[in-house]
Amino acid sequence: MFDFTFYNPTKIVFGRGVIAQLPGLIPAGKKVMLVAGGGSIKRNGVYEQIRRALDGRAMVEFFGIPPNPLYETCLEAVALARAEKVEFLLSAGGGSALDATKFIAAAVPYAGKEPWDMFYDWSLVPADPLPLGCVLTLPATGSEMNGGSVVSRKATKEKRYFLSEGVFPRFSILDPQTTFSLPPRQTANGIVDAFVHVLEQYLTYDVTAPLQDRQAEAILLTLIEEGPKALAEPENYNARANLMWCATNALNGLIGCGVPQDWATHAIGHELTALYGLDHAQTLAAVYPGMMQHSRRRKREKLLQYAARVWRLETGDEETRIDAVIARTEDFFRSLGVGTRLAEYNIPKEAGRLVADRLAKQGRPLGERGDLKSQDVEAILQLRA
């Protein structure tokens, strides 16, 4: 097992009607800014529950955070928060609203000229961002229980992230009932997103960390079992609750303790979103089967373990089992309704070269051993044409 540090101070408040607990979670007397997307929280009753819970509190609102939250939009929110002397940020929505909120929390006290620089140098993130909490309405990104923020910049077609202890939500309110009305596409995207978050931390190489392996497999098995149920029965409380708790556990840091991590598929996917506007989960569903195929030698032992323990592929020739588990994974994504081929998203053939070049320019090592080269990135995307 590798050495590690684990720290996660977010308080999770999970269950039916828990938005009503908001008054006890936001310190009294603090001026709150609500940060939200395009207005879905007004349609599903979440906004009303929040306003009722915080009745009488000083509050301003910022609506309009788009999916793949835009830096340009966030800066408007930063200006409002500064002008209104906001003291606490409350995100309401999915991972996009929350990631935007984390960035805004860091950018409000940011003293430099260009807050975007924080994404290139994480040490620039202020030590004391505005405190923030969230009401989560879309299980997917895991942002509700981590210190990460992913933001896109329209002007430069970049999608970047930072990690900082200061932007862990003070609390995250998870009421599975708020997810009953999600469109199937968002539910399916969330399942794929959580699934690939786990694979990025699990499907690498063995370092004798059997507990972390099994904790990862626990999430994968449960997503396979509960994900389709949530899609088929949108108001099945337990299916929604299990899905929501899986997504949180997929990226709260626990399964990544002391093990190698990959994340190359995410790096590639971020570029595809930045260039072509795909949903985040669509990029993962399209790229990950290629990653498995391309890395079948370097990920061999873990692919066989994943095949056996998650998909019960325990007999037969090893190469055949690996072929089968790659197919099963892709089939699972497709069964949820998420396309797994770049052509389905009208991605041109030259995307491979373009993405590889952009990643090479960023200069970050890719893959669990840091040895994926530009030609590997191109090859992976070729496999997924």
Next chain:
Amino acid sequence: MFDFTFYNPTKIVFGRGVIAQLPGLIPAGKKVMLVAGGGSIKRNGVYEQIRRALDGRAMVEFFGIPPNPLYETCLEAVALARAEKVEFLLSAGGGSALDATKFIAAAVPYAGKEPWDMFYDWSLVPADPLPLGCVLTLPATGSEMNGGSVVSRKATKEKRYFLSEGVFPRFSILDPQTTFSLPPRQTANGIVDAFVHVLEQYLTYDVTAPLQDRQAEAILLTLIEEGPKALAEPENYNARANLMWCATNALNGLIGCGVPQDWATHAIGHELTALYGLDHAQTLAAVYPGMMQHSRRRKREKLLQYAARVWRLETGDEETRIDAVIARTEDFFRSLGVGTRLAEYNIPKEAGRLVADRLAKQGRPLGERGDLKSQDVEAILQLRA
């Protein structure tokens, strides 16, 4: 799934040589009190590593916390901490030193006359105990990542606990190398302790929480696999590391999220320790098989799941499988060298009546449904005579 709140702000620093990170974990300028047991940390090099890391810091020491930490001893430490105006407590040792430290942290600012009252009324625990951290040298109790403290009172032969958010360790330093020199009895006790912590949160009844079930099974399977390795090869780093991380995960609250919990075996075991001085794990190993046998009807579905998933007992008549899994569990404890019969510990026959009476006087409901009666407690202990 039940509604739940999860909050765990302890920072875990895990790996080889991590005691050296102490200076960055304890705020500079704070006067520290080291709290430890009988001196094992002087024999295994931990004390020297701590002194070296904190060289130049203001520090006082309190040695002499016994296993099953005594209230009477803790009060001496409270007096020292007050006299020395200590500002930070550092526990070094196992769960006993740490539980004592948590109590001391709460008792120093306690304004009432009798700090013992906190164990009867948790609301009496001060909101701002002294901050504390720990260097853990014995994986077992999980105290390194929770807000619980268990203390015994010699004068009244009581063993009681409290839970409070204020006493979560700010950090816990876990270097598996510090456990290489543990006596086999303590290693074995730790395995049993962690194992039964999981069972108390898992072997109850189904509430459609498959992720939590699998996270619990992940720990059980890993303890079964790695525990014997750690005993057979005391300096096997990975075995020690896996054992240590299992014990932490067994009682950091995660697997208990949204599920019913039992803890009757712990309640019975605490009385056995208070009355007869058994090691905590010895009480669990002796009582738990009786709990399984006595509750085989009310825990039926989960016993079958536990049999299938943890012990691979998947075929044959259901009653036979339940018999087998109870036997397997007991055999596992015995294989570690922990006695599983009360007679082995010279517990008299009247213990059943005595323990049942003491628990009845405490008036707390017992078991995951709160319906275990005095006659059930007596019957369980009779099964284990």
